[in-house]
Amino acid sequence: MTTALIRPGRGVPDPRPRRAPAGGRRTGRWVPPQHGAWAMLLLPFAAGLLPAWGGRPVCWHVPLLVAWLAAYLFSYFAFLAVKTGRTGRVRPQLLVYGTAAAATGLPVVVARPAVLVVAPAFVALLAVNVVAARRRRDRALTAGLASAVQACLVTPVVVLVAERPVTPVLGAATAVLLYLAGTVVHVKAMIRERRSSAYARADVGYHVAALVPAALLSVWLAVPFAVFALRARLLTRRRTSVALVGAVELGCSVLLLAALALPH
Numbered sequence: 001m002t003t004a005l006i007r008p009g010r011g012v013p014d015p016r017p018r019r020a021p022a023g024g025r026r027t028g029r030w031v032p033p034q035h036g037a038w039a040m041l042l043l044p045f046a047a048g049l050l051p052a053w054g055g056r057p058v059c060w061h062v063p064l065l066v067a068w069l070a071a072y073l074f075s076y077f078a079f080l081a082v083k084t085g086r087t088g089r090v091r092p093q094l095l096v097y098g099t100a101a102a103a104t105g106l107p108v109v110v111a112r113p114a115v116l117v118v119a120p121a122f123v124a125l126l127a128v129n130v131v132a133a134r135r136r137r138d139r140a141l142t143a144g145l146a147s148a149v150q151a152c153l154v155t156p157v158v159v160l161v162a163e164r165p166v167t168p169v170l171g172a173a174t175a176v177l178l179y180l181a182g183t184v185v186h187v188k189a190m191i192r193e194r195r196s197s198a199y200a201r202a203d204v205g206y207h208v209a210a211l212v213p214a215a216l217l218s219v220w221l222a223v224p225f226a227v228f229a230l231r232a233r234l235l236t237r238r239r240t241s242v243a244l245v246g247a248v249e250l251g252c253s254v255l256l257l258a259a260l261a262l263p264h
Contacts, residue, residue, distance in 0.1 A: 030093060032076045036187065036246060039253045040151045040180055041072055047172040048158025052263050054168030060108055060161045067105030068154055073097040075126075079133040114160045118153045125150040139192065144184035152177040171217045172260050178210045179256050182228060183249055189236050190245050200236045207232045218264035224255045 045068060049055045074097035077090040087094075109115060125146045132143035155173035156166045186203050193199040207229035215222040231248060 032073070034076070036183070036249060037072065037076075039250060040148065040183075041069060041154075043180070043253050043257060044152045044155045044173065044176045045158055046257055047176050047260055048155040048169055050172060050261050052261055053172040054164050055159055055172075056162045056164055058162045060111060061158065063104040064108050064158065064161055067101050067108060070097050070101035070104065074101050075129075079129060079138060082130060082133040083136055083138060108161060112161050112163070115157045117160070118157055122150060122153055125153075141184065141188060144188070145181055148177060148180035148184055151180060171264075175214060175217050175221055175256070175260060178214055178225070179228065179252070182207050182210055182232075183252075186228075186232055186236070187245060187249070189232075190240060191242060194239075203232045203236045204229065218259070218262070220259045220262045220264060221256075224252065224259045227255060228252060 045065060047053065047055075049057050049061065074094060077093040077097065081087040081090050081094070128146040129138065129143055129150075132138045132140055132146075137143065152173050155169055155176065159166050159169045182203075185199070185206055189196070189199040189203040207225070211222060211225045211229060214225040231252065235245075235248070
């Protein structure tokens with residue numbers, strides 16, 4: 001009773017809970033706090049547009065990109081509903097993002113039905129994430145890797161929408177998958193498993209091993225993957241802010257995309 005009457009002064013913590021700014025609450029309600037997910041969405045999409053791997057931008061890529069991003073936003077809130085069992089709290093987001101994904105994605109499917117070839121694999125990987133959400137293990141390594149593979153399925157879709165052969169772009173999709181899978185391990189080793197020596201060894205070991213298939217895909221890819229291995233060796237198990245981890249991964253994504261843009 002007496003503590004509640006004390007006014008907070010210098011060195012005395014205020015016992016009253018602080019309220020977040022109204023704007024922050026509104027943003028948090030509609031934009032997932034998963035900044036790394038945007039690189040996982042945009043990098044494989046951009047890889048499918050690169051002429052070096054058989055890509056070619058066409059007008060249908062605009063609604064495809066909108067549908068791709070809206071589908072991610074819908075899935076985030078759908079998984080949140082599965083995890084918490086409180087669908088009512090995210091019903092507006094599900095309606096808005098679901099409508100946007102359907103309105104932009106269905107015309108693409110009608111115009112380019114060949115894109116449905118990836119649907120079985122996409123649904124299977126989606127099931128992995130649904131099960132993880134139900135068990136409240138959506139941050140598990142398996143769920144993260146499933147999301148990485150799922151994201152890379154958009155690379156051949158981008159090429160199919162342009163009505164180009166898929167085979168040439170599979171190399172770019174493989175390179176992006178090698179990077180994204182490594183990022184899942186690296187970020188986990190840097191943040192949630194920072195004190196785990198096993199994760200630290202797995203992080204460095206994976207990136208060193210990934211150098212071989214990357215160099216076989218293109219000699220230019222050896223450069224970014226060597227940088228990825230060095231970043232794993234220098235940063236893993238060090239006390240680093242989440243913002244710095246995200247900034248480094250953004251730079252790595254740009255470096256990989258630049259290497260993929262070079263002729264191979």
